[in-house]
Amino acid sequence: xxxxxxxxxxxxxxxxxxxxxxxxxxxxxxxxxxxxxxxxxxxxxxxxxxxxxxxxxxxxxxxxxxxxxxxxxxxxxxxxxxxxxxxxxxxxxxxxxxxxxxxxxxxxxxxxxxxxxxxxxxxxxxxxxxxxx
Amino acid sequence: xxxxxxxxxxxxxxxxxxxxxxxxxxxxxxxxxxxxxxxxxxxxxxxxxxxxxxxxxxxxxxxxxxxxxxxxxxxxxxxxxxxxxxxxxxxxxxxxxxxxxxxxxxxxxxxxxxxxxxxxxxxxxxxxxxxxxxxxxxxxxxx
Numbered sequence: 001x002x003x004x005x006x007x008x009x010x011x012x013x014x015x016x017x018x019x020x021x022x023x024x025x026x027x028x029x030x031x032x033x034x035x036x037x038x039x040x041x042x043x044x045x046x047x048x049x050x051x052x053x054x055x056x057x058x059x060x061x062x063x064x065x066x067x068x069x070x071x072x073x074x075x076x077x078x079x080x081x082x083x084x085x086x087x088x089x090x091x092x093x094x095x096x097x098x099x100x101x102x103x104x105x106x107x108x109x110x111x112x113x114x115x116x117x118x119x120x121x122x123x124x125x126x127x128x129x130x131x132x133x
Numbered sequence: 134x135x136x137x138x139x140x141x142x143x144x145x146x147x148x149x150x151x152x153x154x155x156x157x158x159x160x161x162x163x164x165x166x167x168x169x170x171x172x173x174x175x176x177x178x179x180x181x182x183x184x185x186x187x188x189x190x191x192x193x194x195x196x197x198x199x200x201x202x203x204x205x206x207x208x209x210x211x212x213x214x215x216x217x218x219x220x221x222x223x224x225x226x227x228x229x230x231x232x233x234x235x236x237x238x239x240x241x242x243x244x245x246x247x248x249x250x251x252x253x254x255x256x257x258x259x260x261x262x263x264x265x266x267x268x269x270x271x272x273x274x275x276x
Contacts, residue, residue, distance in 0.1 A: 060200065065197070085186070095176065120190050123194055124193045
């Protein structure tokens with residue numbers, strides 16, 4: 001096979017397979033990309049969060065609520081919660097798919113994990129919004 | 134047979150009896166190396182951090198609820214067992230963060246030479262120790 005500019009195409013994949021971009025797993029690279037992008041976002045967000053909880057060490061509820069209610073902190077907290085739980089769901093999914101091989105228990109474990117992650121994420125998001133609004 | 138792949142796992146001896154074919158060597162067969170140990174640790178700390186998000190959620194929900202609820206969570210975190218959990222959570226987070234940056238570098242094709250991934254592995258271990266000490270020193274002084 002030769003590309004338009006005359007170079008040979010160095011790939012074993014058919015042109016249709018390449019255009020579809022789904023790969024051997026038939027689900028594409030969306031999972032991989034999402035895991036990397038959330039990881040990238042979590043680098044500065046985690047550092048900011050570690051610094052913030054050090055600054056809040058020993059604070060009472062009023063001080064913590066005042067801090068989380070500040071618009072900048074609330075926005076960053078929402079980003080942190082969304083990226084953390086998305087990244088966590090993707091990671092736990094890979095672990096489950098690696099170690100649970102029978103289809104019914106795998107599906108059950110995946111659905112249970114996603115449900116718990118969603119509930120935790122919503123509880124965290126609602127709490128931040130209550131403090132910020 | 135639970136799985137069609139089981140058919141590949143059984144064979145007959147020359148006397149006709151059925152036996153399981155040997156599996157390829159697994160984790161316990163190999164000598165632990167910095168690369169494999171750090172890889173296992175990355176997954177282990179990831180799972181631990183997933184459990185640790187319960188603490189994050191409890192803290193945010195308490196802050197949004199009432200001073201009494203917040204005192205409850207803060208009291209638990211400040212207890213000896215709570216501090217142990219918080220310490221474990223901080224080590225896991227710092228390790229997963231630093232080793233995650235190592236993974237992101239690999240994703241763009243950097244650091245794959247034999248010497249490089251050993252060095253970056255050692256840097257992650259030393260960095261985790263150093264950053265944990267700094268975080269706790271600053272945290273305990275601020276507290």
